[in-house]
Amino acid sequence: MSMKLPGNPNAGLFKQGYNSYSNSLDGQIYRSIEAIKELHKLCVTSYGPYGRNKIIVNSLGKTIITNDAATMLRELDVIHPAVKILVMATQQQNQEMGDYSNFVMVLAGEFLNCCEKLLTLGLQPVEIIQGFNMAKEFALKELDLISKEVEEGEGNKFVTSKFDPAMIRKVIKPILASKKYGFEEELSQLVSEAVVHILPTPSDERLLTEDIQVPFNVDSIRIVKIMGGSLRDSEVVKGMLFPMEPISHIKQANMAKVVVFNCPVDIATTETKGTVLLHNAKEMLDFSKGEEDQLDEMVKEIADSGVKVVICGATVSDLALHYLNRYNLIVMKVGSKFELRRLCKVCGATPLARLGKPTAEEVGFIETVKLSNIGSNVVTVFQQESSERTQCATIVLRGATKNNLDDVERCLNDGISGVKGLMKEGGTKILPGAGSTEIELVSRITKYGEKTPGLLQLSIKQFAKAFEVIPRILAETAGLNCNEVLPNLYAAHNNNQSDGVFYGIDVDGVEEDGVKNIKEEGIFDLLAAKKFAVNVATDAATTVLSVDQIIMAKRAGGPAVPKGPKAGNWDQDD
Known part of the structure; x- marks a missing residue:
């Protein structure tokens, strides 16, 4: 009589409860891109000076009103593994450079949108990744050339000392304007004054003449919020x-x-007890x-x-x-x-x-x-009180409402963190802002792609097209017609050989064609921060492209406890 082993209904490679999503006919990459599109839509409308605010109710039931991408992604509980790759990329950007986290999310999402078209045409992910890496290396070299052209075009009008308040204001003003447009002058004055107080005394001539790294600790600047008054009543205490x-x-x-x-x-006191008679x-x-x-x-x-x-x-x-x-x-x-x-x-x-x-x-x-x-x-x-430096400065922030004070505090923290990029070696090199650098990259990378033989030129051209999302969103959030403004911007860059690189989006709508020379406005971005952002965004997009299967283990423990306010009870306090 033969013995038969009973069949195991749950026999398989993984334990019961595992989920495996492979690159089948519909494609795991397509599903990852669809999930990333949802987060991309959330961040893209919050980009720029006129970016829209979002109301976020986090897991603790706290209501947050902000347009800061780093804050939004920190408060949201993202579950999808592919989306988490982009979230980690923005966190790395925020930790290293202090700003451009929204830029990383928007650009990486647009890279993947362009990849979807290439995948539909029949290109393999490996070919797209190879073309993106080639285009990234070319883009980083072009950013150095654009920065050099900006310095030559401005002549001696640039202040290159990291200890000069004018240089600090020039760097952090666009960062603050993207969060609190209209108050960037007051806020940049507060941040620059606080930063100058804690910087080391430039007794060494090398610190003034050479572009070397200067020690700077973000925690040395403290923000105290006091209700009442207005933002213009804020001050700095040494x-x-x-x-x-x-x-x-x-x-x-x-x-x-x-x-x-x-x-x-x-x-x-003693560690033991005693009795006294x-x-x-x-x-x-x-x-x-x-x-x-x-x-x-x-x-x-x-x-x-x-x-x-x-x-x-x-x-x-x-x-x-x-x-x-x-x-x-x-x-x-x-x-x-x-x-x-x-x-x-x-x-x-x-x-x-x-x-x-x-x-x-x-x-x-x-x-x-x-x-x-x-x-x-x-x-x-x-x-x-003396003129010597101190190791800590305090910004006294005034405002009418708690939500507004919290939002301004996040804005100031981004501005203070943005100084980290300036204090690094080579941090004084700058690029024109308002979308002018991105439009210049579109033209230059597209020409580079046309010279590249084979199918790689398709992915290089799509890489270049992704940079168009920045000026397009700046125009859309400002209420301008993108179909008119973008052609005018391309024309301004092609027709003005000397100052073409300085033409960007006029978010105020003063100019009829929606384009203006941003050299007079002083809208500049840090070269180091933008290069790091392009690098991180490209790496995040190519990482998502290289994944063809997602395997998720069963969650440990019992069912999750419901979080946040109950349904039908949205009017309760924090």
């Missing part, structure tokens, strides 16, 4: 500002030494006398060392506060370790993990500690 008062009786001081404690300002009233009165004398001695040592300001990152007991007030010390309690770290940078102090007399190296110095009224709010200002 130091730090806290929306609270000191807990001591003394509220202000000048030319004061500062000590920072990272531990509780109190008598240390008291025999009479005198022993009960003297029970805590030793602790009081010890705390009094500690505070006296701190005051005798010349310290006038005590910053505490933990709790301050009532008894310790009594003795600190007795010796006329300012006591400021800072709950955030990040704020405490920034305050140590401003004062030059070392945070201490023990309570006692600080050494001379551990003590910091602040020129002014004062109370100030901003609107109806009382704030404490730690400010360095």
Whole structure:
């Protein structure tokens, strides 16, 4: 009698619950491109100075109104693996250069739209990838040539020092205008003033004459939002500002030494419990006398060392506060370790993990500690008044509504992060903005494609055509007729041999043909940031093209808990 093994109905390559999407007749690449188109439509209408805002309700039920692509992609829970490739590309761009995240998403999505036409014609993905890589290398070389032409066309009118506020404003003004058009002058003034405060003193002549990398930390610039007033009431403080008062009786001081404690300002307690037997009233009165004398001695040592300001990152007991007030010390309690770290940078102090007399190296110095009224709010200002640099600056942001303040804060963060590209080696090289560089690339890459033999010229030409999406979206969001503006823009670039590269989209609609010379407006983009964006966008698009199968494992755990506001209950508060 033979033995038969029972058949397993779930026998297969993967465990039960796996999903496999292969490159069948309808094509996995086509389905990935269709999924990316949805996210592309979301970001493309938010590009440019007149980009549309989106209302996003995230998984926590918080409502966010913004047109910043990095914020939108961060708050959205993207599931599709192919779309996640583009999201990671935008995050890399935002982390490295601080801006152009929307540019990466729009350009990569348009690359894939053009790829769909090539796939329909019968080209293999490998041929498209090869043509795109050739076109990318040519485009990066042409961007260097365009930047050189811009410098020669402007002559000595360009300010090339990274320490000059005019150069910083020139770089960040287009970044801020794409988020808050109409307020770019005020915002760029705030950012440039804050950046100049924290840059190292250019005592070395090489820093002024040579284009070398300058140390710059984005976290050194802090933004404090205070309700009330308008955006034009905002200001920059060379130091730090806290929306609270000191807990001591003394509220202000000048030319004061500062000590920072990272531990509780109190008598240390034992780890074990004990029982104390008291025999009479005198022993009960003297029970805590030793602790009081010890705390009094500690505070006296701190005051005798010349310290006038005590910053505490933990709790301050009532008894310790009594003795600190007795010796006329300012006591400021800072709950955030990040704020405490920034305050140590401003004062030059070392945070201490023990309570006692600080050494001379551990003590910091602040020129002014004062109370100030901003609107109806009382704030404490730690400010360095001298002309020397400080390691932290604060932008005090004013506004009428919370959503508007949050949006302006995101805009300023993009502008501050955009300075990272300027401070890199070769960061002072710039390109014309307003879509002029992209139109110039369309013409030059198309000519390069016509000289390339074989089927590769089809993918190179489609690569060039994808750059047309930038000026087209700038014109559409500004309410212009693309069918009229784009031919005028091509004509302006071809007919003006000397200044042709400077012609871009007139988003204000002042010119009849929708085209203007942006040299006078000062709309320029950083060469390093745009080259990095083109590189990242091309790599993301070719990565999606190279995938022919998606295998997804079964999710771990039980069913997902519903997130966000319930259906029919959209009017509840955050």
